[in-house]
Amino acid sequence: MSQVITDKNGVKRYLITINVNGDSHSLLVKGNAILTNVLRDDLNLTGTKKGCELGDCGSCTVLLDGKPVDSCMVLAVEADGREITTIEGVAANGQLDDIQQSMLNHAAVQCGYCTPGMVLSAKALLTRNPHPSEREVREAIAGNLCRCTGYVHIVEAVLAASRGEITPVDLKEGDSR
Numbered sequence: 001m002s003q004v005i006t007d008k009n010g011v012k013r014y015l016i017t018i019n020v021n022g023d024s025h026s027l028l029v030k031g032n033a034i035l036t037n038v039l040r041d042d043l044n045l046t047g048t049k050k051g052c053e054l055g056d057c058g059s060c061t062v063l064l065d066g067k068p069v070d071s072c073m074v075l076a077v078e079a080d081g082r083e084i085t086t087i088e089g090v091a092a093n094g095q096l097d098d099i100q101q102s103m104l105n106h107a108a109v110q111c112g113y114c115t116p117g118m119v120l121s122a123k124a125l126l127t128r129n130p131h132p133s134e135r136e137v138r139e140a141i142a143g144n145l146c147r148c149t150g151y152v153h154i155v156e157a158v159l160a161a162s163r164g165e166i167t168p169v170d171l172k173e174g175d176s177r
């Protein structure tokens, strides 16, 4: 249960501790603060995008204890004590995650709004089901809308990653890939 602090104007704030991409953060948040805003505004993790803010588009997808969620539908206080992965936490040690590499290989990296959520939903799928069918891939990314309806390359990329058909490339500092 998070600690409640009331300021002199009677506004309540909640002291939460969240683990984001392996780092622990203690933050004071309002009771109605949504997780998307806390990640973007308080932690400067702007890879999590805001689209509809209605739970429809998936732009704001993060992993909460390993499961993909629309972070615009999660109150920051609900995330207290939990593990969050944002798109900034997917590549590690200068190396893209397999799903990111596969999406590059298949020209499936599209705009910055839909891609972070697609990557996180696909990553969660491959973690729980390393060899999904095409239908399972499509179901896993069903909550991530591409306004351009460009899903074919994304599905191919996820399936290729599931087959281990990737060529890792080391990221170098300043690399814009």
Ligand code: FES
Pocket (backbone or CB within 6 Å): 049, 050, 051, 052, 053, 054, 055, 056, 057, 058, 059, 060, 061, 070, 071, 072, 073
């Ligand atoms: S911004 Fe959260 S689902 Fe669209």
Ligand code: FES
Pocket (backbone or CB within 6 Å): 110, 111, 112, 113, 114, 115, 145, 146, 147, 148, 149, 150
């Ligand atoms: S490429 Fe991102 S919404 Fe279509």
